[in-house]
Amino acid sequence: MSLVFSFLASIGRGTLHILEEVGNLTFFIISTIRNLFKRPFYFKEFLRAVVSIGFFSLPVIGLTALFTGGALALQIYSGGSRFNSESAVPAIVSIGMVRELGPVLCGLMIAGRVGSAIAAEIGTMKVSDQLDALVTLSTNPNQYLVIPRVAAATLVLPVLTGVGDILGIMGGFLVGTLKLSFSSHMYLNQAVQFLETADVVSGLVKGAFFGFIVATMGCYCGFKSGMGARGVGKATTQAVALSSILIIASNFVLTEIFF
Amino acid sequence: MSQPLIQLQEISKSFGENHVLKKLDLTLNVGESVALIGGSGTGKSVALKIILGLYHPDSGHVLINGERSKPPFEGFLSQIGMLFQGGALFDSLPVWKNVAFKLLRDRKRHSVGEARKIAEEKLERVGLGSEVADLYPAELSGGMQKRAGLARAIVDNPKILFFDEPTTGLDPIRAANISALIREIVDENAATSLTVSHDMACVKQIADKVNFLKGGYIAWSGTETEFENITEGTIYHFVKGLPDPTEVES
Numbered sequence: 001m002s003l004v005f006s007f008l009a010s011i012g013r014g015t016l017h018i019l020e021e022v023g024n025l026t027f028f029i030i031s032t033i034r035n036l037f038k039r040p041f042y043f044k045e046f047l048r049a050v051v052s053i054g055f056f057s058l059p060v061i062g063l064t065a066l067f068t069g070g071a072l073a074l075q076i077y078s079g080g081s082r083f084n085s086e087s088a089v090p091a092i093v094s095i096g097m098v099r100e101l102g103p104v105l106c107g108l109m110i111a112g113r114v115g116s117a118i119a120a121e122i123g124t125m126k127v128s129d130q131l132d133a134l135v136t137l138s139t140n141p142n143q144y145l146v147i148p149r150v151a152a153a154t155l156v157l158p159v160l161t162g163v164g165d166i167l168g169i170m171g172g173f174l175v176g177t178l179k180l181s182f183s184s185h186m187y188l189n190q191a192v193q194f195l196e197t198a199d200v201v202s203g204l205v206k207g208a209f210f211g212f213i214v215a216t217m218g219c220y221c222g223f224k225s226g227m228g229a230r231g232v233g234k235a236t237t238q239a240v241a242l243s244s245i246l247i248i249a250s251n252f253v254l255t256e257i258f259f
Numbered sequence: 260m261s262q263p264l265i266q267l268q269e270i271s272k273s274f275g276e277n278h279v280l281k282k283l284d285l286t287l288n289v290g291e292s293v294a295l296i297g298g299s300g301t302g303k304s305v306a307l308k309i310i311l312g313l314y315h316p317d318s319g320h321v322l323i324n325g326e327r328s329k330p331p332f333e334g335f336l337s338q339i340g341m342l343f344q345g346g347a348l349f350d351s352l353p354v355w356k357n358v359a360f361k362l363l364r365d366r367k368r369h370s371v372g373e374a375r376k377i378a379e380e381k382l383e384r385v386g387l388g389s390e391v392a393d394l395y396p397a398e399l400s401g402g403m404q405k406r407a408g409l410a411r412a413i414v415d416n417p418k419i420l421f422f423d424e425p426t427t428g429l430d431p432i433r434a435a436n437i438s439a440l441i442r443e444i445v446d447e448n449a450a451t452s453l454t455v456s457h458d459m460a461c462v463k464q465i466a467d468k469v470n471f472l473k474g475g476y477i478a479w480s481g482t483e484t485e486f487e488n489i490t491e492g493t494i495y496h497f498v499k500g501l502p503d504p505t506e507v508e509s
Contacts, residue, residue, distance in 0.1 A: 040364075124350075132313050133347035136421075137361050137411075138337045 028220050042148050049152035053114050065164035069171025090190035093172035098203045102165040107210030111243035115218040119239035122222025123232035150215040157211030158204040202258040210247050217243040262325040264289045270319035279305050281475030292452045294466035301472045303455040340412030344424040346404035348396035355392035358410045381410040402433045422454040426461045438464040
C-alpha cells in the first residue's frame with residue numbers, strides 16, 4: 001500500500017514541479033515583454049549582443065544552410081525522378097528553404113550556439129554573486145542582461161534567416177548546375193518564379209519568433225541555474241533542449257497560422 | 260536617541276525544511292560599525308541579503324529609517340556600498356568600469372572621463388595602482404579582486420557599507436590589511452557599516468558592536484570591549500575556536 005502512495009506522491013510532486021516551472025516561465029516572459037518598453041535601454045549591451053549573436057553566428061549559419069540546400073537539391077532530384085518531376089528541384093529547394101528549413105535550422109543552430117552561451121554566462125554570474133551585485137548597484141538584472149539579449153536575438157535572427165535562405169538556395173544552385181546539369185539561367189529563373197512574398201515574410205517572422213525563444217530560454221535557464229559548476233552545466237543543457245523543443249513546436253503552430 | 264537606520268523585526272526565513280532564521284531581531288544605528296558573527300550555515304549572509312532586499316523573509320519586517328519596507332529597496336540601495344565575499348566583479352568589464360559602474364549609469368552627473376578618474380582614485384585608495392584599471396577581473400588575484408570590489412563599494416562615498424566575509428580566502432597578512440583598510444574607510448566616510456564574518460581578528464578590528472547568530476536568532480550581543488572580555492558560553496568557544504560541549508556535530 002505504501003508503495004502505491006509513494007508512487008502517487010511522486011506523480012503529484014512531478015506535476016506540481018511542472019506547473020511551478022510553467023508559472024515561473026510565464027511570469028519571466030511577461031516581465032521581459034513589459035521591460036522591453038521600459039527605460040533604461042542598455043544600448044552598448046544590445047550592440048555587444050548583436051555582434052555576438054549575429055556576426056559571429058554567420059559562419060555556422062552559412063555553412064549549415066549551404067550544405068542543407070545542396071543535400072535538398074540532391075534528394076528532390078532523386079525522389080522527383082521517380083515521377084518525372086526533376087525540373088521542380090529549383091522551386092522546391094527555394095520554397096523549402098525560405099518557408100521551413102531556413103528559419104528552423106537557423107533557430108536550432110542559434111539555440112546551440114547562443115542559447116547555451118547566454119545560460120552559461122548568466123548562470124556563472126548568479127553563482128559568483130554578480131546578479132546580486134547588479135541589484136546592489138541599483139541595476140535591474142532583467143533590464144541589464146535580458147532585454148538587450150532578447151531584443152538583439154529577435155532583431156538579428158530574421159537577418160540570419162535571410163542570409164541562410166540565400167545561401168541555402170545557393171547550395172541548391174551549385175549542386176543543380178554542377179552535378180544535376182541544370183543551366184544556371186533556368187535554375188535561378190525557376191527558383192525565383194514560384195517564390196511569393198508571403199513565403200519570405202513568413203520565414204522571417206518565424207526567425208524573429210525563434211530568436212525571442214532562444215534568448216528568453218537562455219536567460220531564464222541562466223537565472224534559474226543551480227549553484228556550482230554542475231548547476232550551470234545543467235542550466236546550459238536545459239536552455240538548448242527547451243529552446244529546440246519550443247522552436248519545433250512553435251514552427252508547427254506558426255506554419256498552421258500562416259498557410 | 261535617533262531612529263535606527265535598519266531594523267529587522269522577528270525575521271524568519273526557511274529554505275525547504277531548513278529553518279535558517281527564526282524571529283531574528285537586529286538593529287543597526289546611524290554611525291555604528293556592527294559585526295554579525297556565527298558559524299557556517301547559521302544564516303549570516305541570509306540576514307544580510309534580507310536587509311538588501313535580495314531575499315524575501317517568510318515573516319517579519321524590515322524597517323529602513325523607521326519605515327516598513329518591501330523589496331526592491333531602490334532608494335535605499337542607491338545610498339549603500341556592498342563588498343561581496345568573492346568580489347563579484349563583472350567578468351565582461353575591465354576593472355575601472357567595474358569600479359565606476361554606478362557612476363557610468365548616471366551620465367548626467369559624470370562624464371566617462373570623470374568616472375574613470377574617480378575609479379582610478381578609488382583604486383589608488385584601496386592600494387591598487389591605475390595599471391590594473393584596464394585589466395579584466397580574471398587577470399587579478401583573489402586579494403586584488405577583493406580590493407577592486409571594495410573600491411567599487413566606496414566609489415560614490417556611501418554612508419552605509421556592507422561587507423560579506425571580507426577576509427575569507429585571504430592569507431592572514433592580506434586579511435589583516437583588508438580589515439585595516441575597511442576600518443579606515445568606514446571612519447573616513449563616517450559610515451554606518453554591517454560586517455558579516457567568522458574571522459575574529461577581522462571582527463575585532465572593524466566592529467564597535469558584535470552580534471552572535473546561533474540557532475536562527477541573536478544569541479549574544481555586546482560591545483567590542485565586552486566581546487574581547489568574554490569568558491564563557493557558546494560564544495566564548497566560538498571566539499577561541501574551541502569545541503563547544505553543548506553543540507552536537509551534525
